[in-house]
Amino acid sequence: MNTTTTEAAAPAVAERTPQLMLVEGNEAAALGVALARPDMVAVYPITPQTSLVEKLAKLIADGGMDADIVDAEGEHSVLSVLQGSALAGGRTYTATCGPGLAFMFEPYFRTSGMRLPMVMTIVTRDGITPQSVWGGHQDAMTVREAGWIQIYCETVQEVLDTTVMAFRLAEHHDVMLPVNVCLDGNYLSYGASRVEMPDQAEVDDFMGRKDVNWHVALDPLRPMAVDPLTGGSGGTGPETFVRYRRGQCAGMKNALRVITELHEDWARRFGDSHRFAPLVEEYRLDDAEYAIMTLGSMTGAAKDAIDEARAAGEKVGLIKIKTFSPFPVEALKHALRDVRALGVVDRSVNFRWNCGPMFQETLGVLYRLGRQLPAQSFIGGLAGADLTVATFHRVIAETRALLERPAADEPVWLNAKD
Amino acid sequence: MGQAYSTIAFDPAKCDGCGKCMTACASVKFDSTDTTRSLIQIVRSGGASIEPPRPGEFELALCRQCADPKCATVCPAGALGKNGATGVIDWDASKCVDCLLCTIGCTYAGIALDEHSGRVSKCDTCEGKPACVPACPTGALRHVTTARIYNEVGSWEDLFAPGLAGCQGCNTELLMRHALRRVGPDTVLATPPGCVPGMGSVGFNGTTGTKVPVFHPLLTNTAAMLAGVKRQYERVGRKVTAMAIAGDGGASDVGFQSLSGAAERGERILFMVVDNEGYMNTGMQRSSCTPYGAWTSTTPVGEHTRGKSQDAKNLPMIMINHRCEYVATASTAYMEDLYDKLDKALAASERGFAYLHVYSPCTTGWRFQSALNIEVARKAVESNFVTLWEYTPESGLHFTRPVDKPLPVTDYLEAMGRFRHLSPEQVEHIQKKVTENLRFVRKIAEQADEQ
Numbered sequence: 110m111n112t113t114t115t116e117a118a119a120p121a122v123a124e125r126t127p128q129l130m131l132v133e134g135n136e137a138a139a140l141g142v143a144l145a146r147p148d149m150v151a152v153y154p155i156t157p158q159t160s161l162v163e164k165l166a167k168l169i170a171d172g173g174m175d176a177d178i179v180d181a182e183g184e185h186s187v188l189s190v191l192q193g194s195a196l197a198g199g200r201t202y203t204a205t206c207g208p209g210l211a212f213m214f215e216p217y218f219r220t221s222g223m224r225l226p227m228v229m230t231i232v233t234r235d236g237i238t239p240q241s242v243w244g245g246h247q248d249a250m251t252v253r254e255a256g257w258i259q260i261y262c263e264t265v266q267e268v269l270d271t272t273v274m275a276f277r278l279a280e281h282h283d284v285m286l287p288v289n290v291c292l293d294g295n296y297l298s299y300g301a302s303r304v305e306m307p308d309q310a311e312v313d314d315f316m317g318r319k320d321v322n323w324h325v326a327l328d329p330l331r332p333m334a335v336d337p338l339t340g341g342s343g344g345t346g347p348e349t350f351v352r353y354r355r356g357q358c359a360g361m362k363n364a365l366r367v368i369t370e371l372h373e374d375w376a377r378r379f380g381d382s383h384r385f386a387p388l389v390e391e392y393r394l395d396d397a398e399y400a401i402m403t404l405g406s407m408t409g410a411a412k413d414a415i416d417e418a419r420a421a422g423e424k425v426g427l428i429k430i431k432t433f434s435p436f437p438v439e440a441l442k443h444a445l446r447d448v449r450a451l452g453v454v455d456r457s458v459n460f461r462w463n464c465g466p467m468f469q470e471t472l473g474v475l476y477r478l479g480r481q482l483p484a485q486s487f488i489g490g491l492a493g494a495d496l497t498v499a500t501f502h503r504v505i506a507e508t509r510a511l512l513e514r515p516a517a518d519e520p521v522w523l524n525a526k527d
Numbered sequence: 528m529g530q531a532y533s534t535i536a537f538d539p540a541k542c543d544g545c546g547k548c549m550t551a552c553a554s555v556k557f558d559s560t561d562t563t564r565s566l567i568q569i570v571r572s573g574g575a576s577i578e579p580p581r582p583g584e585f586e587l588a589l590c591r592q593c594a595d596p597k598c599a600t601v602c603p604a605g606a607l608g609k610n611g612a613t614g615v616i617d618w619d620a621s622k623c624v625d626c627l628l629c630t631i632g633c634t635y636a637g638i639a640l641d642e643h644s645g646r647v648s649k650c651d652t653c654e655g656k657p658a659c660v661p662a663c664p665t666g667a668l669r670h671v672t673t674a675r676i677y678n679e680v681g682s683w684e685d686l687f688a689p690g691l692a693g694c695q696g697c698n699t700e701l702l703m704r705h706a707l708r709r710v711g712p713d714t715v716l717a718t719p720p721g722c723v724p725g726m727g728s729v730g731f732n733g734t735t736g737t738k739v740p741v742f743h744p745l746l747t748n749t750a751a752m753l754a755g756v757k758r759q760y761e762r763v764g765r766k767v768t769a770m771a772i773a774g775d776g777g778a779s780d781v782g783f784q785s786l787s788g789a790a791e792r793g794e795r796i797l798f799m800v801v802d803n804e805g806y807m808n809t810g811m812q813r814s815s816c817t818p819y820g821a822w823t824s825t826t827p828v829g830e831h832t833r834g835k836s837q838d839a840k841n842l843p844m845i846m847i848n849h850r851c852e853y854v855a856t857a858s859t860a861y862m863e864d865l866y867d868k869l870d871k872a873l874a875a876s877e878r879g880f881a882y883l884h885v886y887s888p889c890t891t892g893w894r895f896q897s898a899l900n901i902e903v904a905r906k907a908v909e910s911n912f913v914t915l916w917e918y919t920p921e922s923g924l925h926f927t928r929p930v931d932k933p934l935p936v937t938d939y940l941e942a943m944g945r946f947r948h949l950s951p952e953q954v955e956h957i958q959k960k961v962t963e964n965l966r967f968v969r970k971i972a973e974q975a976d977e978q
Contacts, residue, residue, distance in 0.1 A: 193755020
């Protein structure tokens with residue numbers, strides 16, 4: 110990080126020559142964490158997250174980052190150590206995926222309930238079994254009812270920037286919820302790309318004052334009982350429990366506004382190369398008759414396919430979901446306002462509805478849209494499978510067909526043999 | 528508050544009859560070299576002999592500073608009485624009528640006529656610093672006092688609220704109140720699911736039973752959460768004790784990974800396990816600390832099974848193999864021993880992982896009358912069913928309450944209902960395991976002695 114006294118005194122960071130680096134997605138996440146200056150990171154290595162925590166360990170070892178690092182004996186303890194640190198006032202971070210996320214589920218669910226503002230990168234990995242160590246969104250999708258904010262990144266730069274913003278988001282007093290920054294295992298984790306490093310002094314100014322445990326603390330100077338028993342059928346138990354749950358939902362709802370504000374502030378400070386659609390990105394959607402919907406790194410190939418289809422005269426656009434949880438209902442309604450057919454591509458499975466999870470969430474938005482909109486679920490990119498430009502041409506073609514005929518009840522399985 | 532306790536303990540096995548204690552006493556008390564004037568007298572058993580003395584042959588004649596002193600009971604002048612603050616039996620020369628009845632009342636030869644002054648004389652422990660004890664070259668004399676427990680400790684604040692909802696006569700409640708008042712207010716306390724929060728330590732619906740910051744960890748992550756708390760305070764330069772009062776189930780079963788990980792990393796935590804040998808809070812289910820043969824609600828007694836069919840996991844021995852900064856076992860039947868270990872564990876928890884394993888009989892789950900709690904706890908130790916020791920990486924393992932002539936294990940087993948169904952073969956199995964376990968622990972203690 111090239112912070113010098115002269116630079117710190119400069120008025121606007123955007124006017125300076127940015128430091129350019131070539132880094133992989135995992136490295137970018139680690140650099141974003143360092144910029145946010147956490148007190149504690151706790152780690153347990155797991156493919157494809159490993160190079161991320163190795164980078165953190167190296168940063169700390171080399172003095173590039175002043176944080177306590179705990180090499181815990183498993184992900185369950187990773188998150189538990191961080192909970193303790195947060196309750197004592199620490200800013201905390203970890204990263205995991207797949208089986209690691211499954212193993213930490215018990216404290217994971219609790220983190221949001223205690224309103225601990227923590228950041229965890231999920232270097233997304235498909236669920237086992239069948240055994241696999243490759244990318245997919247099944248891990249993050251499986252825990253979506255646990256009250257965490259989940260934000261998916263498309264590019265390496267977006268990983269870096271979103272990681273820093275995530276800390277500010279988690280600690281915002283109107284939010285106070287843990288945040289998952291999701292980056293695609295393999296494709297983003299190991300994909301090297303050019304990034305512009307935000308200036309540390311400007312990041313410090315963006316972050317403001319750390320204020321982690323004002324609402325709940327384990328501190329002899331402010332003794333309190335943390336998480337006493339509530340609920341049951343009598344006395345004040347039920348209403349106490351409900352008050353907490355409603356508070357979590359309110360924090361989630363507020364997050365939609367705060368995410369938007371933070372992205373705006375971030376782009377204003379660091380310039381257009383750091384500008385990302387906070388909730389839903391609308392790509393070439395004006396005058397589009399139909400659209401495809403994407404999540405995460407697949408969006409790059411999908412945009413190329415859209416460009417080619419547009420060049421061939423197709424009136425097709427793309428909707429990228431960045432903020433998946435809380436689900437951006439209004440932003441998505443806006444994106445869908447003129448669309449007459451929709452294809453939704455998921456990199457994971459919703460077993461209950463026999464479709465993709467993002468497709469299933471979108472069905473709720475279609476209901477609120479108040480009009481019939483034929484929509485098709487596509488499932489692809491499972492367990493590391495590539496979603497290429499050619500794949501998206503198929504998605505585009507099958508979505509266009511919905512203008513003429515109703516959608517199938519079955520998902521289209523991309524990367525399948527048939 | 529009870530009466531203070533202060534006495535000089537004597538280990539005959541270590542005494543070689545050198546008499547240096549008597550020299551010291553006569554010198555300090557009477558400025559004399561005449562050891563017959565010493566208030567402590569070491570006497571050879573069976574009288575004088577030309578055979579060279581062997582360890583174990585010497586006996587002690589000394590005031591024991593009894594809790595129920597017979598010398599004071601028989602004194603017609605009120606010249607003798609127990610000092611509640613120091614624990615010493617004070618003799619008031621101005622009231623004494625020199626009747627010598629006290630010398631007959633005392634069965635320990637602890638008060639006797641001093642020929643030189645013509646009056647009785649007795650040990651006053653040199654105002655709490657007895658000269659004889661440091662004079663002993665073999666460590667046969669030890670000044671033992673629980674005055675701290677009854678006086679100093681009694682004045683410390685009980686950091687739990689009154690009216691915790693423990694079972695009647697709950698030993699765990701006794702233990703946790705003592706432990707937390709020792710550890711003090713600058714503490715963050717973790718009480719994972721079990722009897723300790725079950726009786727209301729964390730609280731219900733916004734109320735709490737504890738005066739220090741307290742929380743429910745998960746049953747599975749107590750040690751890890753505490754590690755995070757402690758590390759953050761160390762990071763900002765504040766001294767806060769991170770303490771767990773955890774049940775045996777949460778420590779030895781589902782929470783074991785977290786415990787083991789934290790111990791291996793040397794997290795600076797005071798981890799106290801309350802071992803009532805099962806999941807008692809939820810109705811007496813078996814844990815891996817439940818002993819062989821014990822009835823629990825998940826190891827019932829029927830035609831096919833007769834209580835638990837496996838032996839208990841020896842968790843404190845496992846913790847030794849983590850090279851913890853301090854590991855000890857304790858019992859509420861030996862409070863002075865427990866307090867001593869609490870002190871050491873607390874100090875060790877600033878350097879590394881300190882683990883204290885306290886056996887805590889459960890009146891409800893073990894099936895005995897609540898008034899018998901301490902008796903059951905004591906019999907466990909006296910029968911060697913439970914051994915009391917401490918370990919540090921530097922000194923190894925040492926017994927703190929060795930029991931050389933143990934009670935038969937049946938004395939312990941018969942004190943409660945959970946072993947009522949045992950067959951002679953099962954009792955034999957338990958006795959065999961007690962012996963095996965003792966041999967195992969002794970072996971490790973001997974290794975420490977050889978160092």
